[in-house]
């Protein structure tokens with residue numbers, strides 16, 4: 001089978017790899033049919049992250065199930081499923097406590113498409129093994145467009161969790177989204193609106209993304225003075241100074257969800273935050289429990305993820321499309337079941 005492999009900084013190609021097999025009675029083999037680029041992927045390809053090549057790329061997809069082990073009960077051959085980015089057993093103490101991102105049954109950081117906790121394959125590959133199929137896979141409801149939820153594995157669900165958690169406990173929340181990565185900021189605008197925000201402002205240097213945020217329901221001219229103006233800030237930027245500005249924009253009692261990955265240790269205005277009694281949450285997202293909600297939001301038209309994924313390409317065109325600037329991209333493959 002073929003996998004899309006990062007070979008070195010800026011070098012991405014389809015290469016032959018051994019076909020994965022069922023490793024146990026609880027595992028499944030799946031074939032990705034709609035794989036999305038995560039906002040991290042372009043940087044992984046460019047070689048500017050701590051994760052060094054070679055490795056198979058991709059950790060967002062909808063796949064068709066090809067084969068399941070004897071003990072798998074929730075899916076069968078031919079089902080369409082969302083495949084979460086994180087490998088997790090669903091049964092260890094951490095998983096049962098809702099912290100699948102810290103699953104102890106596998107190496108720390110075990111995930112698709114990122115060589116941080118071993119190599120588990122990438123979700124652009126032709127075939128992928130899912131070792132804990134019942135715990136991980138989420139079947140798509142009938143009629144849901146696989147392309148629209150290709151990103152439920154990571155970015156789309158991350159945006160929902162980052163927005164909905166703080167908004168759920170604040171009436172008429174005034175929300176500021178600090179954009180800067182390809183899709184997360186605009187997705188966060190859509191999810192903030194869906195979660196019932198009172199207002200959503202969007203801050204970003206990119207005219208392209210500001211136009212998408214405007215279409216998603218944000219005010220994109222928030223003005224110069226942001227300080228202490230927002231109950232909720234969603235920081236989807238890699239720029240430490242933009243994060244800093246977002247933190248200063250928190251009103252007393254506010255909450256900042258930081259979902260843009262910053263590899264450095266940025267300056268945090270901690271004393272001012274202390275005096276305002278604010279919360280900063282940062283961390284990888286445990287997507288699996290929230291994917292059914294995200295399916296409902298997309299199915300009912302309350303968010304439109306395809307707005308940030310205008311490029312849909314074949315496998316052949318994927319290496320070129322994945323290094324192009326601006327937008328999230330979806331790679332499609334024919335079904336065989």
Ligand SMILES: [Zn+2]
Nearest residue numbers: 038039040154
């Ligand atoms: Zn990701």
Ligand SMILES: [Zn+2]
Nearest residue numbers: 089092095103
């Ligand atoms: Zn576990």
